[in-house]
Amino acid sequence: xxxxxxxxxxxxxxxxxxxxxxxxxxxxxxxxxxxxxxxxxxxxxxxxxxxxxxxxxxxxxxxxxxxxxxxxxxxxxxxxxxxxxxxxxxxxxxxxxxxxxxxxxxxxxxxxxxxxxxxxxxxxxxxxxxxxxxxxxxxxxxxxxxxxxxxxxxxxxxxxxxxxxxxxxxxxxxxxxxxxxxxxxxxxxxxxxxxxxxxxxxxxxxxxxxxxxxxxxxxxxxxxxxxxxxxxxxxxxxxxxxxxxxxxxxxxxxxxxxxxxxxxxxxxxxxxxxxxxxxxxxxxxxxxxxxxxxxxxxxxxxxxxxxxxxxxxxxxxxxxxxxx
Amino acid sequence: xxxxxxxxxxxxxxxxxxxxxxxxxxxxxxxxxxxxxxxxxxxxxxxxxxxxxxxxxxxxxxxxxxxxxxxxxxxxxxxxxxxxxxxxxxxxxxxxxxxxxxxxxxxxxxxxxxxxxxxxxxxxxxxxxxxxxxxxxxxxxxxxxxxxxxxxxxxxxxxxxxxxxxxxxxxxxxxxxxxxxxxxxxxxxxxxxxxxxxxxxxxxxxxxxxxxxxxxxxxxxxxxxxxxxxxxxxxxxxxxxxxxxxxxxxxxxxxxxxxxxxxxxxxxxxxxxxxxxxxxxxxxxxxxxxxxxxxxxxxxxxxxxxxxxxxxxxxxxxxxxxxx
Numbered sequence: 001x002x003x004x005x006x007x008x009x010x011x012x013x014x015x016x017x018x019x020x021x022x023x024x025x026x027x028x029x030x031x032x033x034x035x036x037x038x039x040x041x042x043x044x045x046x047x048x049x050x051x052x053x054x055x056x057x058x059x060x061x062x063x064x065x066x067x068x069x070x071x072x073x074x075x076x077x078x079x080x081x082x083x084x085x086x087x088x089x090x091x092x093x094x095x096x097x098x099x100x101x102x103x104x105x106x107x108x109x110x111x112x113x114x115x116x117x118x119x120x121x122x123x124x125x126x127x128x129x130x131x132x133x134x135x136x137x138x139x140x141x142x143x144x145x146x147x148x149x150x151x152x153x154x155x156x157x158x159x160x161x162x163x164x165x166x167x168x169x170x171x172x173x174x175x176x177x178x179x180x181x182x183x184x185x186x187x188x189x190x191x192x193x194x195x196x197x198x199x200x201x202x203x204x205x206x207x208x209x210x211x212x213x214x215x216x217x218x219x220x221x222x223x224x225x226x227x228x229x230x231x232x233x234x235x236x237x238x239x240x241x242x243x244x245x246x247x248x249x250x251x252x253x254x255x256x257x258x259x260x261x262x263x264x265x266x267x268x269x270x271x272x273x274x275x276x277x278x279x280x281x282x283x284x285x286x287x288x289x290x291x292x293x294x295x296x297x298x299x300x301x302x303x304x305x306x307x308x309x310x311x312x313x314x315x316x317x318x319x320x321x322x323x324x
Numbered sequence: 325x326x327x328x329x330x331x332x333x334x335x336x337x338x339x340x341x342x343x344x345x346x347x348x349x350x351x352x353x354x355x356x357x358x359x360x361x362x363x364x365x366x367x368x369x370x371x372x373x374x375x376x377x378x379x380x381x382x383x384x385x386x387x388x389x390x391x392x393x394x395x396x397x398x399x400x401x402x403x404x405x406x407x408x409x410x411x412x413x414x415x416x417x418x419x420x421x422x423x424x425x426x427x428x429x430x431x432x433x434x435x436x437x438x439x440x441x442x443x444x445x446x447x448x449x450x451x452x453x454x455x456x457x458x459x460x461x462x463x464x465x466x467x468x469x470x471x472x473x474x475x476x477x478x479x480x481x482x483x484x485x486x487x488x489x490x491x492x493x494x495x496x497x498x499x500x501x502x503x504x505x506x507x508x509x510x511x512x513x514x515x516x517x518x519x520x521x522x523x524x525x526x527x528x529x530x531x532x533x534x535x536x537x538x539x540x541x542x543x544x545x546x547x548x549x550x551x552x553x554x555x556x557x558x559x560x561x562x563x564x565x566x567x568x569x570x571x572x573x574x575x576x577x578x579x580x581x582x583x584x585x586x587x588x589x590x591x592x593x594x595x596x597x598x599x600x601x602x603x604x605x606x607x608x609x610x611x612x613x614x615x616x617x618x619x620x621x622x623x624x625x626x627x628x629x630x631x632x633x634x635x636x637x638x639x640x641x642x643x644x645x646x647x648x
Contacts, residue, residue: 024475082429100405101406116460119461128449136441
């Protein structure tokens with residue numbers, strides 16, 4: 001499956017590069033900085049495979065695939081400013097390398113190019129209109145989800161499981177859902193097929209984010225290449241952290257709460273909090289939640305039987321069983 | 325003409341409000357902050373009048389009109405962050421009131437809503453596809469123009485007249501052009517009509533920005549409610565400033581250059597530079613340039629003869645002969 005993802009990533013990258021060159025160079029260097037330095041292109045893969053599952057070609061899905069990746073990168077660039085993160089994909093974030101102003105503008109041009117790429121595709125107007133509708137609505141959701149995440153972080157109350165899922169549905173799963181729906185739209189005008197793929201994408205997205213939050217809470221930095229414990233220090237009300245805080249007792253609970261949402265927590269304290277959460281074995285519990293959504297996603301594909309369907313099913317395993 | 329603009333602004337505002345309410349409230353409060361506090365809605369007016377000039381109704385143009393205003397506001401919100409401006413329309417800028425993170429996200433959601441508003445309109449798919457194409461391409465231009473403006477400011481060399489016009493063509497005129505083209509698209513599928521209105525909008529936009537830069541250089545703050553002299557302090561290579569620097573001699577030139585691009589220039593020095601530029605009477609020269617583009621714009625409307633055409637023509641005078 002890794003081969004299949006990599007092959008598709010190469011084709012996507014070629015197309016992306018052709019769309020992200022222009023003048024002034026300063027703008028496009030900043031806009032393509034993260035794209036040039038990696039990323040798995042999971043979302044473009046979903047677009048292409050969702051098109052193929054319904055009999056469409058990869059080429060037909062390519063403008064939509066590139067557009068989704070541009071939107072994804074736009075959110076990364078702006079999120080990194082908001083989170084004040086220094087590194088991503090092992091390189092400096094855009095605002096660290098080019099400055100905040102350039103990063104705001106780089107995100108904006110990625111956003112603009114996403115829509116211009118779709119409208120410049122040679123798909124029928126009917127399809128273009130539907131693709132734009134899906135993508136724009138997903139962008140609204142992503143903004144709303146991002147703000148909901150910020151608001152939840154500031155709220156002294158703990159969020160409920162439903163609030164957490166509602167938030168990640170918008171922040172993450174909306175673009176996964178749009179990716180698969182858009183791939184489907186490139187291949188067909190049958191609403192039932194588009195709805196099935198959309199449902200697959202949404203549930204895959206929820207499973208993805210739950211797993212991502214598990215990695216953020218207790219992942220091994222050597223494997224994940226992401227710092228661990230930041231989510232605890234930042235007081236992120238992610239599912240693994242909520243479950244851990246709810247289940248912890250006595251000294252364990254005190255050890256977590258000393259670092260939770262405490263920007264002044266020492267590295268030692270944060271490390272201790274992570275160790276406590278790790279020892280609590282909430283991993284299995286969180287994985288169970290992720291697998292439930294993955295199973296829902298898989299059931300949306302029941303009526304299909306072809307290589308692309310198997311690729312999408314394999315993606316589910318890949319996303320949910322990622323090493324933490 | 326003022327009545328006509330105000331009447332259209334009311335209808336636009338009603339539509340805008342209906343599209344910019346949602347959850348989380350924190351997001352939509354920030355996104356609608358500037359819109360609630362004023363603005364002339366010039367661009368929506370252009371969309372509606374360009375539709376009417378070709379026989380379309382105002383209602384038909386409303387989603388496109390609102391979308392253009394959302395994009396305009398998105399650029400204001402992000403530009404204010406980049407320029408670190410504190411006030412706009414007599415109220416705090418979005419990032420001053422809500423913080424930079426919220427302002428980035430407010431701009432992003434305005435951008436997203438612009439595209440979702442068009443795709444949710446009941447226009448034929450063919451029109452929606454063309455509207456999106458125009459708007460997205462204009463957004464790319466605005467980003468490129470904004471970066472070109474920044475790059476020109478940093479370049480120690482003076483820009484040429486052509487470079488200045490090239491820059492404002494993208495930074496400002498692209499959205500004016502898109503506004504009129506989009507209005508036309510709402511009414512007709514005849515490319516010649518769309519091209520005429522696009523040309524009207526582009527030249528109107530250039531005339532608008534030249535006049536705006538004149539106001540920025542020598543405008544009377546009591547009339548314009550904008551601080552004067554900032555453009556000189558920031559070293560903006562606008563047409564009026566370029567003309568003044570080129571024509572000034574001896575002590576006059578030294579007085580301008582002491583403040584030009586000098587963030588540490590005192591208020592007194594900047595005031596002196598503004599006085600020198602004012603006394604040079606470059607106003608007439610700059611107005612001549614603006615009028616030349618206004619005349620070009622007017623000629624694009626030659627083949628029409630109806631009330632909407634007269635409204636658009638009146639807009640030209642309004643834009644170019646604004647009090648400075």
